[in-house]
Amino acid sequence: MAASQAPYLELRRDGARPTLGFGVYVAFGDGTYTGAFIDSKPHVKGALTLYGGDQYDGAWRNAWMSGQGTFTWASSGDKYSGMFHQNLMQGKGTFMDIYRQGGILPAFSSGVGQQRVC
Numbered sequence: 624m625a626a627s628q629a630p631y632l633e634l635r636r637d638g639a640r641p642t643l644g645f646g647v648y649v650a651f652g653d654g655t656y657t658g659a660f661i662d663s664k665p666h667v668k669g670a671l672t673l674y675g676g677d678q679y680d681g682a683w684r685n686a687w688m689s690g691q692g693t694f695t696w697a698s699s700g701d702k703y704s705g706m707f708h709q710n711l712m713q714g715k716g717t718f719m720d721i722y723r724q725g726g727i728l729p730a731f732s733s734g735v736g737q738q739r740v741c
Contacts, residue, residue: 658683681707 642663648656658669664686665671671679671688681692688694688707695702705716 643660645658646660648660648665650656654671654673656665656669656671658665659667661667665683666685667683668681669683676697678695678697679688679692681688682690684690687709689709690707691705692707693702693704694707694712700721702719703712703716704719705712706714708714
């Protein structure tokens with residue numbers, strides 16, 4: 624979402640999140656979220672960069688990584704692209720290990736095979 628399409632761009636470093644529209648939120652000790660906000664929560668589309676370097680880019684719902692997205696682990700370069708539900712890999716997705724070939728993962732559901740990414 625380009626800033627010209629959003630109601631405003633807001634950068635908060637005081638501990639408060641932007642309330643509505645497109646913004647940047649720096650959470651000290653956690654990371655930086657850039658994207659859409661509704662009711663002060665990351666919602667619809669955005670990117671999160673954690674201070675350890677891990678990154679998520681994709682769909683959000685009520686401050687949860689939920690929907691289609693990509694999570695990249697900084698320490699290994701491994702990457703998962705697929706469905707998320709409340710910060711868990713859930714549904715169909717593809718995992719790419721930089722040292723081996725990637726592959727389609729079985730569907731994650733109902734706690735079986737789910738993995739929390741943050």
